[in-house]
Amino acid sequence: MEKGKIATFQSLRDNVGQFDLRNKKCLLPQMNRIGVHLLAGTFESFGIDAIVMDTYRGLDLGKEFTSGKECFPCQVTTGDILHFVQKEKGRLGDQFDPRKYVYFMPEAEGPCRFGMYNKYQRIVLDTFPELRHMKIGSLTSQNSYSLEGMLEKEKTGAFRKAAYFSVVVADVLDRLLWRIRPYEKAAGMADEFIEKAMHAMIQAFKAYGADLKFDKILDELEAVIEEGKSIIDPSIPRKPRIGVVGEIYLRTHVESSQDIIRILERYGAEVVNASIAEWVNYTTYDRMREANIGLRFSLRQLRFNEVKSYLKKMLGYRLELFYQEMRQNQIYNKAADLIDLPSDHRVGHLEDVLAEDNLFSFDVGTEACLSIAGIIEYIREGYNGVVNVYPFTCMPSTITSAVIKPIMNRFKVPFLDAPYDGTYQPGRTAAIRTFMYQAQQHFKRNVQKS
Numbered sequence: 001m002e003k004g005k006i007a008t009f010q011s012l013r014d015n016v017g018q019f020d021l022r023n024k025k026c027l028l029p030q031m032n033r034i035g036v037h038l039l040a041g042t043f044e045s046f047g048i049d050a051i052v053m054d055t056y057r058g059l060d061l062g063k064e065f066t067s068g069k070e071c072f073p074c075q076v077t078t079g080d081i082l083h084f085v086q087k088e089k090g091r092l093g094d095q096f097d098p099r100k101y102v103y104f105m106p107e108a109e110g111p112c113r114f115g116m117y118n119k120y121q122r123i124v125l126d127t128f129p130e131l132r133h134m135k136i137g138s139l140t141s142q143n144s145y146s147l148e149g150m151l152e153k154e155k156t157g158a159f160r161k162a163a164y165f166s167v168v169v170a171d172v173l174d175r176l177l178w179r180i181r182p183y184e185k186a187a188g189m190a191d192e193f194i195e196k197a198m199h200a201m202i203q204a205f206k207a208y209g210a211d212l213k214f215d216k217i218l219d220e221l222e223a224v225i226e227e228g229k230s231i232i233d234p235s236i237p238r239k240p241r242i243g244v245v246g247e248i249y250l251r252t253h254v255e256s257s258q259d260i261i262r263i264l265e266r267y268g269a270e271v272v273n274a275s276i277a278e279w280v281n282y283t284t285y286d287r288m289r290e291a292n293i294g295l296r297f298s299l300r301q302l303r304f305n306e307v308k309s310y311l312k313k314m315l316g317y318r319l320e321l322f323y324q325e326m327r328q329n330q331i332y333n334k335a336a337d338l339i340d341l342p343s344d345h346r347v348g349h350l351e352d353v354l355a356e357d358n359l360f361s362f363d364v365g366t367e368a369c370l371s372i373a374g375i376i377e378y379i380r381e382g383y384n385g386v387v388n389v390y391p392f393t394c395m396p397s398t399i400t401s402a403v404i405k406p407i408m409n410r411f412k413v414p415f416l417d418a419p420y421d422g423t424y425q426p427g428r429t430a431a432i433r434t435f436m437y438q439a440q441q442h443f444k445r446n447v448q449k450s
């Protein structure tokens with residue numbers, strides 16, 4: 001390799017982290033479409049220029065600059081940033097200045113590989129001499145996605161609150177779409193409506209996000225839900241309910257999952273996907289849990305200075321989780337007054353579910369603990385089938401699949417693993433149709449029983 005192209009650890013230290021976003025363009029990769037757009041609206045309300053990058057258009061570039069061993073979301077997002085740069089350079093020519101951008105790629109700690117995406121992408125960007133000055137802004141689950149250093153100190157608290165609010169509102173909009181689309185009066189109405197609704201909510205976050213005027217945002221949400229409700233054709237009977245769990249990027253990124261929710265709907269399902277807020281709450285819960293373990297350990301060792309510090313951390317995270325769940329309830333309750341949308345699982349409750357039969361432990365971390373417990377909850381709530389959507393070779397989702405299959409057999413609830421890697425599998429549609437046939441049978445049996 002040419003000497004100038006060799007990446008160094010220095011670059012990982014200097015160019016990946018928390019950087020001041022003021023006077024920069026913040027580049028956001030898409031995961032769930034509505035969520036990222038509402039987040040961009042929130043950034044804008046705090047005076048930060050945020051751009052949601054096109055997605056999946058640069059997959060060829062993503063594949064060119066990865067070896068094939070990386071997780072699929074890493075390939076997709078690598079392609080997204082390279083495609084954006086290519087387009088931006090084409091648009092601006094010599095005026096293109098990489099220093100003006102911060103590419104946003106959060107991370108989570110191990111044991112899985114999400115913590116490595118931004119490091120790997122740094123190495124890729126560094127192979128282009130002109131992109132060495134484009135910083136990668138990273139938030140980490142290690143400190144529950146703290147924003148320190150990215151905004152003025154006095155604004156970070158308000159931004160966290162507004163951003164969290166946008167995450168839950170986006171979850172509710174997604175759930176609204178999945179609730180109305182299988183029952184729409186005419187094909188395409190729900191999609192057209194949700195696009196319009198998303199733009200209305202972006203404007204609401206731009207206008208009221210920074211001032212934390214959540215009541216105004218909820219008024220807008222109420223109007224959106226009222227309009228959405230009118231799309232349902234009441235003569236269409238309820239359909240089998242399918243719960244989706246899995247890896248957060250794949251199950252929420254429509255292109256990567258080849259729009260599996262729509263395909264399930266095509267074969268007769270009403271789908272509910274696990275939420276994004278569940279993951280955000282989980283990171284706070286997990287930090288609180290760690291502080292609790294540290295506290296007990298230092299008490300046993302009589303290390304009183306550490307006791308004080310762990311106690312402070314624990315209380316801080318407990319308060320944060322309390323705030324998050326309070327806001328989440330507020331938004332879901334508002335929606336529930338207007339339409340029957342499924343509520344979200346509480347992370348503390350999910351840990352209790354796992355503990356009942358000693359199925360798995362939160363000590364292992366990753367999404368497996370949320371997915372396994374989430375599936376048990378779907379079964380208890382009477383869902384007619386569950387789909388586990390994940391990137392091919394994803395470690396937590398493979399664990400989920402191994403642990404949950406015997407349980408699904410015991411409960412006689414249909415279950416489908418749906419791994420994706422960007423290729424089209426000829427048997428996939430047949431597998432979904434067979435799964436939906438089983439879900440229909442489960443639905444009929446249970447309707448008859450009740």
Ligand code: SF4
Pocket residue numbers: 071072073112113114115247367391393394395396397
């Ligand atoms: S959750 Fe799965 S896809 Fe995501 S980083 Fe971990 S192993 Fe990779």
